[in-house]
Amino acid sequence: MGLAWQQGPLATRAVGHFLVEQPLPERLLFAEPLRRRMRVRFGGEWVADSEDVVLLHEPGRYPVAYFPVADVREDVLVAGNRTTTHRELGPAEWFTVRVAGHEAPRAAWRHTGLPGHADVLRDRVAFAWRAMDAFYEEDERIVGHAADPYHRIDLAALTPVEGETFCPYKGLAGYFDIGPGKRAAWSYPEAWPEVERVSGFVSFEPDLVDVTLDGRKLALEPGQTVTPHGIDRGLDPGELRSPVPGGN
Template sequence: MLNRPQRIEPKPGQESVWDYPRPPRLEPVSGRLWIVFNDQVIADTENAYRVLETSHPPVYYFPPEDIQMDVLKSSPRQTFCEWKGACRYYTVQVGDNVAREAAWYYPNPVPEFAAIAGYVSFYASQMDACYVRGEQVDAQPGDFYGGWITQEIVGPFKGIQGSWGW
């Protein structure tokens, strides 16, 4: 039997990741999001999407036209998501600073996620700072996950020690 965590009750204006669906849902994001790496804004958008999945903080996807694509270098790494399909990775490089396989995208996602084809998501843990509507985010725990935690989101979050089976 899995030791499921105790859901934190959200306060007004907050969301619990335990109310998010499985399979995940895609939705547009209101407000500005941006990413800083090596003291440079490398992505800045008001046209992002987020993916919501049970026990995970939202994962944000930026449209390529709002990213400095010249800082992204294709990586040979590929993975497969049971919900979105085949995934490819980028290494981020600005000057001498390099974050290996710190960003990912779905070139041809399944129809339910077609809106994010080519959109790029970033591991907050590998960037200098990531922002959602002016708030600097915390990275979702764990090396595998890419969720962004803000004050609007309560957990507990998958990725902490002992959460593999959630």
């Protein structure tokens, strides 16, 4: 979850609450310095470059980066005749972003009548995410949508366990426990050359752990369950690693 969306503390559907005597406003906005260099690219050129960016967190939205006007190229913002009103921040003036041969109408805005408590956004410009070619933090491009520094991604804790098996098509497989799920995941550290692209990837047993893809919970499909018959002749992983008898 992020700070101000999904079920974050500033979201309208927060799962927790602040321990204060008086009820808080229905909507809370939160502004903070990014503390990293951010740049905006449009039409093959850099249109903004700053180490003094302020992130605005607003309920139900991804964070919005506000750049000091001084850190935006002087010739790229073209004032239009569009003004909107933000429910907490007041009127906003909109701009067309223009560079040689490229133009994006209503692609940037600046708040022109900020209340005193929001003065941190004064003389700052924000750029519409989808209207620009790319946003960068330091030298890393931000892809998909604006990054929320409070968004957490939990990775399954994989605990390696003893014991290996082999597959005639892929090679030696090692196994992992995931919490109470025993041998719930497996991986081929060094798959056969024909399928070496799967080396180092991890697979999960959907009947032992919940596996979701794009919001859909996966389950074993008919025909995916195979009844093992054991390892022929007591073959062990060590024999697979041994040189081929008589080989060169």
